[in-house]
Amino acid sequence: MKDDHRSGCPINLSLEVFGDKWSLLIIRDMIFGGKRHFRELLRSQEGISSNILADRLKMLVDEGMLTKTDDPTHKQKAIYSLTEMTIALVPIMAHLGAWGRRYLAVSEELSIRAELMETGGPDLWDRFMDELRCEHLGLPLDGPPRVRATLQAAYEDVIARKTLEGVVA
Amino acid sequence: MKDDHRSGCPINLSLEVFGDKWSLLIIRDMIFGGKRHFRELLRSQEGISSNILADRLKMLVDEGMLTKTDDPTHKQKAIYSLTEMTIALVPIMAHLGAWGRRYLAVSEELSIRAELMETGGPDLWDRFMDELRCEHLGLPLDGPPRVRATLQAAYEDVIARKTLEGVVA
DNA sequence: GCAACTGCTTTTGAAATGAAAGCAGTTTTC
DNA sequence: GAAAACTGCTTTCATTTCAAAAGCAGTTGC
Numbered sequence: 001m002k003d004d005h006r007s008g009c010p011i012n013l014s015l016e017v018f019g020d021k022w023s024l025l026i027i028r029d030m031i032f033g034g035k036r037h038f039r040e041l042l043r044s045q046e047g048i049s050s051n052i053l054a055d056r057l058k059m060l061v062d063e064g065m066l067t068k069t070d071d072p073t074h075k076q077k078a079i080y081s082l083t084e085m086t087i088a089l090v091p092i093m094a095h096l097g098a099w100g101r102r103y104l105a106v107s108e109e110l111s112i113r114a115e116l117m118e119t120g121g122p123d124l125w126d127r128f129m130d131e132l133r134c135e136h137l138g139l140p141l142d143g144p145p146r147v148r149a150t151l152q153a154a155y156e157d158v159i160a161r162k163t164l165e166g167v168v169a
Numbered sequence: 170m171k172d173d174h175r176s177g178c179p180i181n182l183s184l185e186v187f188g189d190k191w192s193l194l195i196i197r198d199m200i201f202g203g204k205r206h207f208r209e210l211l212r213s214q215e216g217i218s219s220n221i222l223a224d225r226l227k228m229l230v231d232e233g234m235l236t237k238t239d240d241p242t243h244k245q246k247a248i249y250s251l252t253e254m255t256i257a258l259v260p261i262m263a264h265l266g267a268w269g270r271r272y273l274a275v276s277e278e279l280s281i282r283a284e285l286m287e288t289g290g291p292d293l294w295d296r297f298m299d300e301l302r303c304e305h306l307g308l309p310l311d312g313p314p315r316v317r318a319t320l321q322a323a324y325e326d327v328i329a330r331k332t333l334e335g336v337v338a
Numbered sequence: 339g340c341a342a343c344t345g346c347t348t349t350t351g352a353a354a355t356g357a358a359a360g361c362a363g364t365t366t367t368c
Numbered sequence: 369g370a371a372a373a374c375t376g377c378t379t380t381c382a383t384t385t386c387a388a389a390a391g392c393a394g395t396t397g398c
Contacts, residue, residue: 005274006214006215006216007214007215007276007279008274008275008276008278008279008280009197009214009215009269009275009276009279009280010265010266010267010268010269010270010273010275010279010280010283011193011194011197011262011265011266011269011283012194012214012215012269013269013273013274013275014265014266014268014269014273015190015193015194016190017273019188019189019190019193020188020189020190021184021185021188021189021355024180024184024188025180025181025184028178028180037375037376038375038376038377039374039375039376042376045175045176045178045181046175046176046178046181047175048356049355049356049357049358050357050358050376050377050378051355051356051357051377051378051379052354052355052356053377054376054377054378055354055355057377064272071375074364074365074374074375075363075364075365075375076362076363076364076365076374076375076376076377077364077374077375077376078375078376078377085272088268088271088272089268091264092261092264092265092268093180095260095261095264096179096180096183096261097179097180097183098179099179099183099257099258099261100178100179100180100181100182100183101179102257103233103254103257104179104182104183104186105174105177105182106177106178106179106182107176107177107178109177110176110177110178110179111177111178111179114179114180190386206344206345207344207345207346208343208344208345211345217387218386218387218388218389219345219346219347219388219389220346220347220348220386220387220388221385221386221387222346223345223346223347224385224386226346240344243343243344243395243396244344244394244395244396245343245344245345245346245393245394245395245396246344246345246395247344247345247346
């Protein structure tokens, strides 16, 4: 067993798992963007390079943050799934988004989801987590999944409005 | 103005500020350990090296996460203070600690504070934040500060008990 | 007067990062 | 049924960041 941890502090150990510039963005794209494949994740807003993405995916699988399975519809495709550990990061994502929105120079279209997560509060987070458990762990969900679709629709509304404003101006 | 951000996403921008292996640990030591001086911060559990600490402190001051003032009692000492931005990370710290405690191999003595923060919930976090605002921003506080002292006492109790168990065994 | 302490800086080697190209196989398209 | 597009990566190489150790010009306490 490799016990080369800097300390047993829970915050430190958390940072050892996802305390870098890319891991949380990959998880963000899986949670909020519904991305499951390598090539999808490669098309992030921030432009991760393929070697870094490959490295992080391998590490996240090793750490139990993701699982990797074959895609039955395509022999070369791999499907990455969230685990309970990663789904449990939803509240942290919501807080991080809210904090960034309050204190940093965010763009409107990329922060609308954070705004909705913030106003939705823990109830919304719980529904979202159930939705993710259904999608990634195969757990039953009563009622249709709506949270990610709602966030995505809001995002597209902002884009559409901004495009329109651009045309008018 | 330097606008070399990877994207305007609030999560990404947050990570650009403190998404590395050390920044949050420095902030943790200031919040939970009450550390205000360079040499105190250098004695972290994880053993940060002095050049990295100097670099991160400079960056955190530049980003508005900390302020730096002269210590009136010692011409060579600098005092680092939290800002509202950083105090607002208390709930995120609490969530991170709770997550780490649940999913990672934390040590008992270093996770007792996280446990108390978790059971205390948002009410405790708010009181702690008020306490930090008093200490770092000079805002008035009604009643004596107790949260950090309580957390610290619990930590020392665990240490004392473990030492005793070691002696007995 | 001297030892200990102050917040750093410098040096040096190792490790991580990032852009670009490439690759062997699979699937789609026409 | 051949060509083009797509699959999840890997390789290469230049640049940046990190980390350990030592050092430094002052300041303070005894």
